[in-house]
Structures are given as structure tokens and as C-alpha cells.
Amino acid sequence: MPEHPHDDDFDAGTDADAVPTADELAWRAIVDNYGDRAELDEPPSTPAAGPVPDAPFGGRFGDPRAFGTPDDEVQDIDLDDEDEEEGYDPPEPPPLPTVAPDRGLAWAGVFGSPVVLLVCLILQITIPTWLGYLLVVGFVGGFVYLVFQMPREPREPWDDGAQV
Numbered sequence: 278m279p280e281h282p283h284d285d286d287f288d289a290g291t292d293a294d295a296v297p298t299a300d301e302l303a304w305r306a307i308v309d310n311y312g313d314r315a316e317l318d319e320p321p322s323t324p325a326a327g328p329v330p331d332a333p334f335g336g337r338f339g340d341p342r343a344f345g346t347p348d349d350e351v352q353d354i355d356l357d358d359e360d361e362e363e364g365y366d367p368p369e370p371p372p373l374p375t376v377a378p379d380r381g382l383a384w385a386g387v388f389g390s391p392v393v394l395l396v397c398l399i400l401q402i403t404i405p406t407w408l409g410y411l412l413v414v415g416f417v418g419g420f421v422y423l424v425f426q427m428p429r430e431p432r433e434p435w436d437d438g439a440q441v
Contacts, residue, residue, distance in 0.1 A: 380426065386419025 297305070376384070390412040397404050 380423070383419035383422040383426075386415035387423065390416040390419075 394409070394412055396402075
């Protein structure tokens with residue numbers, strides 16, 4: 278029994294009438310030449326030119342002196358003139374949305390109360406107990422108010438939230 282299952286495929290004495298295929302011959306050449314170093318007809322090529330020694334970084338990134346100095350042909354381009362020539366006037370932006378006072382107060386309770394408590398904790402400022410309770414009530418009350426103000430009906434099934 279051969280060591281590997283495919284070793285008997287290349288045994289010359291197994292079938293004298295069989296002619297090996299091109300794949301079998303190629304595989305046999307690979308196996309026979311395993312570990313041999315390929316011989317090249319050409320000697321290895323040498324680099325065409327070495328780096329320029331007086332260029333920055335030894336010339337590895339090119340010689341910037343070949344591109345000229347920045348003062349050679351500097352053109353002043355004023356981008357504002359191009360907009361005026363085209364005659365484009367952007368439309369007025371829409372006004373910023375305003376928040377209803379009751380919702381603004383609820384948002385201030387949700388975000389403002391924890392910020393005040395955190396700053397007092399970090400700076401070690403002692404606040405009266407009633408003010409601490411008031412801040413906690415402001416947070417919980419603002420959160421509950423915002424949850425109850427959410428719309429109850431579902432959105433349109435094909436609405437992805439984009440507005441034109």
C-alpha cells in the first residue's frame with residue numbers, strides 16, 4: 278500500500294498500455310523537480326539609476342527642483358468673482374424650527390437636570406435636599422411628558438422619514 282493515496286497513479290509498472298495524459302506528465306515533472314532551483318537565461322537586471330544624493334530624502338521621492346519654484350507662474354483665482362459672473366443667488370434658508378414652550382421645558386428637564394447633578398457631584402458642591410429632589414422630579418416628569426406627547430398612530434408603511 279503506498280504512503281499517499283495518489284502515489285499509485287504515477288507508478289510506471291501498474292499499467293504498461295496506458296499513455297499518460299498531459300496533466301499527469303506535468304505533475305510528474307513537478308514531482309521530479311521538487312526542490313530544484315529554476316535556472317534563468319538572463320542575469321538579474323540592475324536598477325537603471327540610483328538616487329540623487331543632494332535631493333531631499335536622497336531622491337527616493339523624486340527631485341522637487343524639477344517642478345520649478347512656486348513663484349514661477351502663480352495665478353490669482355478669485356472664486357467669489359465666478360459666482361457673481363454666473364448670476365446665481367442662493368435661496369433664503371428656511372427659518373429654524375421653534376420648540377413649543379412645554380416641550381422645551383420637558384427637554385430642559387430631561388437633559389438639564391442630570392447635567393446640573395453631575396456638575397455638582399464633580400465639583401463637590403452641596404445642594405439642598407429639596408433642590409436634588411426637584412431635579413430628579415424634573416428629569417422623570419420631562420421624560421414622561423415627552424413619551425405621552427409622542428404620536429399614537431403609526432406612520433405610513435412606506436414612509437422612510439425623508440421630506441422633499
